[in-house]
Amino acid sequence: MAAYEAVIGLEVHVQLSTASKLFCSCPTSFGQPANSNVCEVCAGMPGALPVVNRQAVHYAALVGLATNCEVHRRSVFARKNYFYPDLPAGYQISQFDMPICEHGHLDVTVDGRSKRIGITRIHMENDAGKNIHAQGENISYVDLNRAGTPLVEIVSEPDMRSSQEAVAYLKALYGIVTYLGVCDGNMEEGSFRCDANVSIRPVGATAFGTRTELKNLNSFRNVQRAIEYEIARQQDALADGEAVVQETRLYDAVKNVTVSMRGKEEAHDYRYFPDPDQLPVEISAEEMERWRSELPELPQHRMARFLEMTGLPEAEAEVLVQSRALADFFESAAAASDARKAANFILGPLMRELNARGGDFSQCAMTADGLAELVRLVDKGVISAKIANDIFPDLFSTGAMPENYVKERGLVQISDSSALEAAVDKVLADNPAEVEAFKGGKTKLMSFFVGQIMRATRGKANPAMVNELLQKKLS
Template sequence: MSRYETVIGLEVHAQLKTQTKIFCSCSTKFGNDPNENVCPVCSGMPGVLPVLNEKVAEYASKMGIATNCEINLKSVFARKNYFYPDLPKGYQISQFELPICEHGHIDIEVDGEKKRIGVTRIHMEEDAGKNIHSAAENASFVDLNRTGVPLIEIVSEPDMRSAEEAVAYLKELRSILLYLGICDGNMEEGSFRCDANISIRPHGQEEFGTRAELKNLNSFKHVQKAIEYEVDRQIDLVDDGEEVVQETRLYNADKGTTHSMRGKEEAHDYRYFPDPDLVPLVLDEAWVEKWRSELPELPADKRVRFIEEFKMADYDADLLTADIAVADYYEQTVKAYGGDAKKVSNWVVGELLPFCHEDGIAACDCSLTPEKMAVLLKLVDDGTISVKIGKDAFRDLCESGDDPAEYVKAKGLVQMSDTGELEAMVDQVIADNPKEVEAFKGGKTKLMGFFMGQVMRLSKGQANPGIVTKLIQEKLS
């Protein structure tokens, strides 16, 4: 065991799914031509005034409620001053001393152990633009489409002690955002991104060590690898008698390393002060209670219910409830199927999730609807098709959306269950393989798989396995 304890705090930025920006009516649509979603307000022209998008306050409050935060009925916007080409005003409108949400927590589980992670604060702010560097043109460009897109920043307490805990915390946060429907959670497009503050200290020491902030973490895999590398780097420095420098570092995914970007800023470096163009935000208690009543069943509660109601393992419950689209698909399939809920979870976890992952689509966008998935499972249950044929046809059905019953009939995949026809095939296999028959009768019962394979080859995979197994056993007993 290492002599050092790792201390991790995360700052998560979640882009809110509003139609317009936080302080103007420009579209937030991703992928438009550069500088198409821009107006005098978000481009920082003189004499313009920001007006708060009320949906942003609602979404931020709902996230606060879902993470057990106190909702401050009065919060204040502040100017965070720094210079960068993608920040046209020369400051970012954020919140500082009086954020909208504070003092919350969420629970995570790693290796069977549950742990509570504190949420220090959640505040609203606007996003910056995007710098585009072109080596071919030896020039840099600024796209302001993202400028003014609404964000919430979720700041954790430094309660995490491993990369695994950090990833579990991030996954839980992302699930909550998806359940609330306020963020699409797309890490690659930057609508869910995090910065990690990492430090180490000797076990038993209460004082925190010097921290480094890691940026450019756009996947759960990168978060884990970046933290692990940074912890090892800091341990090596300390063991060699050197000091850890407080700085901001970038993660290089290709090399799996971090490198220095700039010195780490402190709050005073940003010269925060209340924004004179925005009055304090004052919420009515009735609004907060209304938003509280609108919250859906959250991931943690759904996991517990799935385990109790469907008698499933914790692992399956985690997979099925991480994304609300998958959870809804599963429940709708169970309802339409009316059979073994465990069988449904096996197909959703084993077939649907890999298909969605490979094709980059959500479960709710799969053309094989829950009702059609139930039909497919019933075709397997009643012997119309084998499990193998069902799984082989699964991808085609997900892409085409065809009715499974019509599909297997049109493709000639209906399982052969005629005993006379199958008996003739079994007899032929026995006659063609006398050595294997003798070995089987001599005790090599594993050869049952060989005989099954030969019959399946003759039937082009359509023989009913149950009937074939029974026939082989009868004839070779």
């Protein structure tokens, strides 16, 4: 089979976390009764005049600044004309030849190698409604609650060559928009979604192959699986002497296949023209400087600093910056304790608790001060690492401060040498055969003795002192 390389570009739609829609005052809240968040403007009634939401412009500019784009101080809204039941006006208000942001880039790292992904443009637009196809009924419904919700569409250059690069780029974008606070990042509710354009070409070729557009990609895992399937499908088609057809395909996550949705032989002619109801969007120099000053430390830069603080492998440091709330939590805990040990508690027991609860950090009742105190208790020998791990679920869910918690429950580590010596002597006396075997060369039995002593003391024995006493008595 001929050797091919993939050419991948992503179109990412980011729902902006404004309280109201892009051109009217209707709320953007999710999960409301159908058609309850609707007015004359978002319902596309003739004569209703839209007025742009200035907060949406602010948020779009922040995304552009954070992705190294040129943010234009003047941009223009246009009408994108097409007919679909969930588009009541018969056109979408978007931006065409004068978008708010252009010519940006993001740097991502895959398998230890850095790759720069170009960003062609970022433009604002209002979302369409939602078609609901009732099962068992020959009828469809339209819910316009989502119509008019503010979006930015981030269009990449076709610079990605693997599914791994596509996911790394998508995760980088996700981190940026959630750190900025301009998007809640809820992929299940459609707040952050993407379409992938995928083609293949012989290795060394410069001309692009025929591309397909993949839709219904609602998780990072599905983006990777869908792209990998589509690359393989196109390779098989060419190997069989078939042509790749330009079309839109849906990804079926259950079957892990892409299926044809509609042909797309030519680019759609949306007959764009400037929206006559909208004045150009103007951003003053003072506004631009003020917005630039609002930019937080973004995930990529924060991770580099965390790597230096902790000496962790890159994959583990990446976990610490997966959300701004978690990164803030770690940084506060690290400032009041040992950074590497605080990170280890987050990467181990804290992530275990989060994963058991669906990964929602808001469910963590433990404070950063609480985690720092737990690290210090272990460092000082007040409790063992085992006890710390055992009590972590309670501390996570209740927010109790560790020092009071262990004192109230009698969990303070036994570091009294006479008490430990008595426990060691009893375990050795109760296991004479193992003592003889150890002295005969079976040194792996040391862990057996330690385990017996920890069991006898309910995990409260100081492990370092136990090992020291055992070495002394068994030598």
